[in-house]
Amino acid sequence: MSSLPAMPPLETGWWVVAMSKEVPSDRAIKIQRFGRPMVLWRADGQIAASWDGCPHRGASFEGAAVRNGQLICPFHSFAFEKGGACTAIPCDGPEAPRRGLQLRSLRVKEEVGLVWVWVAPGEATSDLPLFPAMYGTAHCDFSALxxxxxxxxxxxxxxxxxxxxxxxxxxxxxxxxxxxxxHRSTEGGLVLWSPKNTPEAEGEIEWKAPASWQLRLSPKVVNVAFFVPVDAENTYVIFRFIQSFVTTPVVADLMGWLANLFNRRVVSEDRAVIEGMARTLRLFPQQDRLVAADAPIAAFRRARKGWLNPAKSKVEEEAQPAQESHGS
Ligand code: FES
Ligand SMILES: [Fe+2]
Structure with missing residues (x-):
């Protein structure tokens, strides 16, 4: 019997879990995020999200039909509306009480062609961590695991x-x-730059908590990426190339395709190193000693502690730890 994947904590913030184009209009898709199965579907065009599993008997909604804006369970055809409430129990007849059956719904938004989900308990307390370059410009996406x-x-x-x-x-x-x-901290993130290349005001790399990243190549060309845990050992990333100097659709598409051909190569270069590090650190977590050039990584770790546990982070910041180590 296979063991369950390790489950990372449900961290606060808006997470990009999928590309809009991955969610069809007539059926649900199942994805794995934070070690848990999640389903996405469209109710009358509007995106909806829930942790997977029917509240009747636990059947999965993978590939479940969507009819008249209702998600239909593949086991006994109970129907659920966008907010997660059960609206029909066909086996008990049309007048049957709904018994308060409810999906484990998640807050979800669809913006700039991406599906954003708030997985942490409690109310959503921040805006979507978007970059201005993402509006009104040509783009081309790819994903990687x-x-x-x-x-x-x-x-x-x-x-x-x-x-x-x-x-x-x-x-x-x-x-x-x-x-x-x-580097410098921003409200909800970090900006990094090389003084030789880029003025501080613009930065070259920007990170917005929890998981939005931008690389500015020029005022009109940026790469952005969004990172989300599949489980404790795997990470799904959506990369997007954005440019605003070519507006002819066919030419812009071709340019995006060529740019991402190059970007895929860069990602594959990173993959070999990152996956090797992951194997090492699983066995020897202490193999992680930061040097001066790693200051932005130390800043990221402090910022992350801040959003995971604001009170604890404040105490630690005042104590100024001498050595950063991995595995916060
Ligand atoms: S398990 Fe979903 S309707 Fe029965
Ligand atoms: Fe890299």
Whole structure:
């Protein structure tokens, strides 16, 4: 019997769990996020989300039909509306009481072609962590799965020092090993920049909690990415190339496709390193000693502690720990 995947905690914030185009209009899809099965469907065009599992007998909604805006359970055809309330129990007749059956619904939004879900308990307390470049510009997406914990993948995206080594034949070609990187905290995130390349006001990399990341290549070209745990050991990432200088649709699509061909190569360069790190750190978590150039990673870890546990984080910040270590 196979064991259940490890379940990471349900962290606060709006998480991108899928691309809009992955959710059809006539049936539910099942995905795995935070170690738990989740279903997405459309009720009269509007996106809906719930942890998977029928409240009658626990059947999965994977591939379940959607009729008249209602999600229909594949086992006994009980119907559920967008908010999760049961609206029909056909086996007990049309007048049967609904018995308060309710899906484990999740708050969900659809914006800029992405499906955003709030998984943590309690009310949603922040806006969607979007970047202005995501509105009104041509884009092209692809997704990737990393066999590595979520925080390792995000930290690599905040790591300037690996560029001239891991990406020596792509984005890091010709870069100086003695990388200069500065960072500052923003409200709900971090901005990183190399003083040689980019003024502080613009930054090169921006991260917005919990999981939105932007790489600014020029004022009109950016890459963004969104990271979400599949479970404790796997991370799903959606990458998006955005440009605003070509507006002819066919040419813009071709440009996006070519850009992502290159971006996929960069991601595969990262994948080899990240997945190797994940294997090492699972066995030897202490193999994680940050140096000066890793200051943005230390800042990310402090920020993450802040959103996981604001009170504890404040005490630790005042104590100023001398050594950052992985596994917060
Ligand atoms: S298990 Fe879903 S209707 Fe019976
Ligand atoms: Fe990289």
């Amino acid at each position: 990393f066999v590595a914990p979520w925080d390792l993948v995000v930290e690599t995206m905040l790591d300037f020092a690996h560029l001239p080594t891991v990406h020596a034949r792509s984005i890091g070609a010709g870069m100086n090993m003695a990388i200069q990187v500065e």
